[in-house]
Each structure stands twice: as C-alpha cells, then as structure tokens.
Amino acid sequence: MRYSLFSLARQALRGHRGWQPVWRDAAPQASYDVIIVGGGGHGLATAYYLAKEHGIRKVAVVEKGWIGSGNAGRNTTIIRSNYLLPGNEPFYEWSMKLWEGLEQDLNYNAMVSQRGVLNLYHSDAQRDAFARRGNAMRLAGADAELLDAGAVRSMLPFLDFDNARFPIKGGLLQRRGGTARHDAVVWGYARGASDLGVDIIQNCEVTGFVRDGDRVTGVTTTRGTIGAGKVGLAVAGSSSRVAQYAGLRLPIESHVLQAFVSEAIKPLIPGVVTFGAGHFYISQSDKGGLVFGGDIDGYNSYAQRGNLPTVEDVCEGGMALMPVIGRVRMLRSWGGLVDMSMDGSPIIDRTPLQGLYLNAGWCYGGFKATPGSGWCFAHLLARDEPHPTARAYRLDRFATGHLIDEKGQGAQPNLH
Ligand SMILES: Cc1cc2nc3c(=O)[nH]c(=O)nc-3n(C[C@H](O)[C@H](O)[C@H](O)COP(=O)(O)OP(=O)(O)OC[C@H]3O[C@@H](n4cnc5c(N)ncnc54)[C@H](O)[C@@H]3O)c2cc1C
Numbered sequence: 130m131r132y133s134l135f136s137l138a139r140q141a142l143r144g145h146r147g148w149q150p151v152w153r154d155a156a157p158q159a160s161y162d163v164i165i166v167g168g169g170g171h172g173l174a175t176a177y178y179l180a181k182e183h184g185i186r187k188v189a190v191v192e193k194g195w196i197g198s199g200n201a202g203r204n205t206t207i208i209r210s211n212y213l214l215p216g217n218e219p220f221y222e223w224s225m226k227l228w229e230g231l232e233q234d235l236n237y238n239a240m241v242s243q244r245g246v247l248n249l250y251h252s253d254a255q256r257d258a259f260a261r262r263g264n265a266m267r268l269a270g271a272d273a274e275l276l277d278a279g280a281v282r283s284m285l286p287f288l289d290f291d292n293a294r295f296p297i298k299g300g301l302l303q304r305r306g307g308t309a310r311h312d313a314v315v316w317g318y319a320r321g322a323s324d325l326g327v328d329i330i331q332n333c334e335v336t337g338f339v340r341d342g343d344r345v346t347g348v349t350t351t352r353g354t355i356g357a358g359k360v361g362l363a364v365a366g367s368s369s370r371v372a373q374y375a376g377l378r379l380p381i382e383s384h385v386l387q388a389f390v391s392e393a394i395k396p397l398i399p400g401v402v403t404f405g406a407g408h409f410y411i412s413q414s415d416k417g418g419l420v421f422g423g424d425i426d427g428y429n430s431y432a433q434r435g436n437l438p439t440v441e442d443v444c445e446g447g448m449a450l451m452p453v454i455g456r457v458r459m460l461r462s463w464g465g466l467v468d469m470s471m472d473g474s475p476i477i478d479r480t481p482l483q484g485l486y487l488n489a490g491w492c493y494g495g496f497k498a499t500p501g502s503g504w505c506f507a508h509l510l511a512r513d514e515p516h517p518t519a520r521a522y523r524l525d526r527f528a529t530g531h532l533i534d535e536k537g538q539g540a541q542p543n544l545h
Contacts, residue, residue, distance in 0.1 A: 152323035160356030168192025169201040172363035173318035174503020180325035183511035193334035197315035203465035208497040209246040209306035216521030216533035218269040224501025237317030245400035246306030259301040295406035344483040366466025368489035385426040387435035393417030409446030435464040473545025474533035478524040
C-alpha cells in the first residue's frame with residue numbers, strides 16, 4: 130500500500146477503514162538465506178537493503194520483544210555527521226546522505242528534520258579543536274560552519290553566555306544535522322523490508338547458535354531452531370551476551386544511558402544544542418517537549434533503567450547552559466542499554482566463525498548511523514567484503530592497534 134495524498138483522501142472518504150497493517154507479523158520458517166538477530170533500526174535497515182540492493186529476499190529479522198523495543202525506541206533522535214577521524218567521517222556522512230533520501234525511498238514519513246546541530250565551545254583551545262573538526266568534515270564532503278559568540282547569540286539568545294565558569298565563545302554548526310522520529314524509522318524500515326518479502330518475527334529470542342564445526346548454520350530460538358546460510362548480529366546493548374552463545378568474547382561493555390523529556394512548552398529551541406563544558410544535549414520535539422540527555426551512568430549493566438546521580442548531573446549541565454529551563458517540569462526519563470566499544474567506534478565485520486557476522490559497538494551514537502549501518506552490513510553480508518566507508522570498522526583492530534578513538538580516551542569504554 131503506497132502512501133500519498135490520494136490514498137489519504139481515498140481512506141478519508143471510506144472512514145479510514147481500509148488501512149492495512151504496516152508490516153507482516155511472520156512465523157518462523159525452517160530456514161533462510163540470512164537471519165538478522167535484533168529488530169532494532171540497524172537490523173531492520175540491514176534486512177531492507179539486503180532485499181532492495183542485493184536481491185536477497187529470503188531473510189528473517191528475529192526479535193526477542195517487539196521491533197523498536199531496544200535503543201531504537203529509546204534514543205534522543207539526534208542525527209549528524211560531525212566526526213573528525215577518517216575511519217568515521219565518510220561513514221557517518223554516507224549515513225547522513227541516506228537520511229536525506231530516506232522518506233522518499235521508504236515512502237514513509239520518518240519526520241527527518243534537518244534543523245541543525247550546534248556544538249558550543251567555551252575556550253580558545255576548544256574553538257581550535259572544533260575548527261579542525263569542521264575542516265575534516267568539509268574535506269569529507271560534509272557541511273560545517275564555525276560561529277562566533279555573536280552568531281550563536283542571535284540564534285539562541287537565552288543561553289547563559291556570561292556564565293563565570295563556562296562562558297560561551299561560539300559553536301560548530303552542522304545545518305544538515307537534526308532529528309528524526311525514532312519509532313517511525315523502525316516502522317518505515319519494517320514496512321519496506323516486509324514489502325520486499327522479509328519475515329519480521331517478533332517475540333522470538335535467539336538462545337544459541339547451530340554449528341557445524343566452525344561454521345554457524347542457524348540459530349536456536351524460543352520458537353524453535355531456524356536454519357540459515359548466514360547470521361548477522363545487530364543486537365546493540367546485548368551484543369556481548371548473544372556473542373557469548375557462539376563462544377565469542379567481544380571488546381564491548383554494556384552500559385546504561387538515560388534520556389529525559391519535559392512537559393510541552395512553546396517553541397524555544399530551534400535545533401539541537403550541545404554543551405561543550407559538560408555532557409548535555411537538548412532539542413525540542415514537535416509536540417513541544419524538551420528532549421535531553423548526558424553521560425552514561427558509568428557502570429556495567431543490562432538493566433534498562435538508570436540512577437538518580439546521573440539525573441542530577443544531566444540537569445546541572447542543562448542549568449549551566451540555559452537557566453531558562455529551570456522551572457520546566459521533567460515528564461519522563463528512561464534508560465537504554467548501550468554497547469560501548471573500547472575505542473568508542475563501531476564494528477561491522479565478519480567474526481572468527483564462518484557464517485556469523487557482527488554489527489555492534491554503537492555506543493550512544495548509533496541512531497544517526499541506522500541507514501549507513503544497514504547499508505554497510507547488508508553489503509558485507511551479501512558480498513563478504515566490507516563496504517568502502519566501513520572498512521575501518523574491523524573486529525581485529527583492538528588486537529592490531531588500528532583504533533578509531535575520536536575522543537582520545539584510550540581503552541576505557543565508559544569515557545567514550
Ligand atoms: C537513551 C539513549 C539515547 C540515545 N541517543 C542517541 C542519539 O541522540 N543519537 C544517536 O545517534 N544515537 C543515540 N543513541 C544510541 C542509539 O539508540 C543506538 O546506538 C542504536 O539504536 C543501536 O542500534 P539498534 O537500533 O539496532 O539497537 P536496538 O534498538 O537496541 O536493537 C537491538 C535489538 O536486539 C534485540 N535483541 C537483543 N537480544 C536478542 C536476542 N537474544 N534475540 C533476539 N533479539 C534480541 C533487542 O530486543 C533489540 O530490539 C541513544 C541510546 C540511548 C539508550
């Protein structure tokens with residue numbers, strides 16, 4: 130069913146009784162060419178591009194809960210490609226380009242809104258680092274503008290520019306960055322994949338792998354065993370746990386990241402703003418709620434909820450940046466399980482087991498990567514070679530020393 134102005138008018142005349150379910154809720158078949166474990170954005174995007182770009186349609190996405198019940202449905206929806214390092218920037222810029230055509234491609238409104246992402250700087254040294262980042266972005270074909278304090282003031286006059294500890298001196302702006310509606314991204318990819326013949330199997334937890342020596346030939350699940358030519362893992366925060374079923378120990382730790390939303394207020398914040406002297410990022414949803422977040426909680430956990438000290442820390446960051454929000458009431462907060470890698474960058478690669486492929490290590494920044502990750506993982510699964518923009522995301526880089534450490538923090542996942 131294609132969505133258009135005409136189909137909307139036709140349904141309106143029929144009292145909206147003719148809409149069809151957006152995707153097929155499938156039961157598992159005996160075997161597939163490819164099984165993707167994890168029905169988040171990345172898993173569904175991979176299945177969609179496998180079917181659309183590579184003609185591989187005997188594909189199943191196996192999800193233990195409902196699709197989008199993981200981080201895909203819990204994030205703060207920021208999309209951007211403002212990375213510094215050559216291993217990252219071309220990949221995230223490719224993902225950004227896919228975002229720009231996504232709604233036309235999927236015929237689905239994912240509410241992609243290029244309202245701009247502004248990273249504030251508070252010192253001369255930070256300005257120089259941002260200038261370097263902006264130049265790297267432009268060299269990779271992305272857009273970047275370095276603003277001084279006056280330019281930022283004209284965009285966001287309510288910020289605390291003269292804060293004694295963290296004066297705002299300017300910002301690095303990516304106008305093409307912004308937000309997208311996270312649930313709609315999941316539903317759009319599910320619809321696109323399902324239309325191309327992909328089976329989306331919900332409430333089906335993968336509990337182990339079927340092996341023939343060093344080759345993975347299927348998965349065991351709570352709904353029986355399913356055979357597969359290839360198996361791709363896209364389980365984000367559960368990566369270490371699921372890889373363990375295959376005897377693999379990943380360079381990944383799972384941490385909790387919280388997000389927050391306030392009561393709805395009149396339009397205040399036009400784009401995404403990030404604080405450069407602490408970890409705080411904020412945007413305003415179309416419903417009016419302020420959507421914000423900060424650091425991970427800082428301890429290993431598989432619980433999808435966080436702790437109060439982080440709530441306080443995030444709100445302190447917000448107050449230092451924009452005291453104007455001080456009397457806005459917080460409506461909800463929630464936690465997600467993020468897959469923190471040792472260098473803060475992802476992995477899209479084969480594993481030491483034949484037929485088993487890995488997509489993981491997205492830390493708290495994988496939502497923006499959803500289209501690019503799906504595209505590159507599908508490429509790897511279909512052709513058995515990495516996509517040119519994802520060549521650096523190798524699993525063995527932690528052994529060989531080819532790290533992609535944007536922050537320069539070293540092997541300390543909680544700091545990335
Ligand atoms: C609070 C928060 C805020 C964030 N904000 C941003 C942001 O603003 N911008 C950004 O770019 N990124 C952000 N992220 C990160 C981003 O959401 C993730 O990196 C990204 O969603 C991960 O990929 P995914 O969508 O495929 O993961 P998920 O949606 O987590 O998908 C993994 C799926 O695997 C399933 N699964 C797990 N184990 C099994 C099993 N054994 N069998 C079957 N299925 C299984 C899970 O149920 C889950 O649905 C944020 C994350 C959090 C938690």
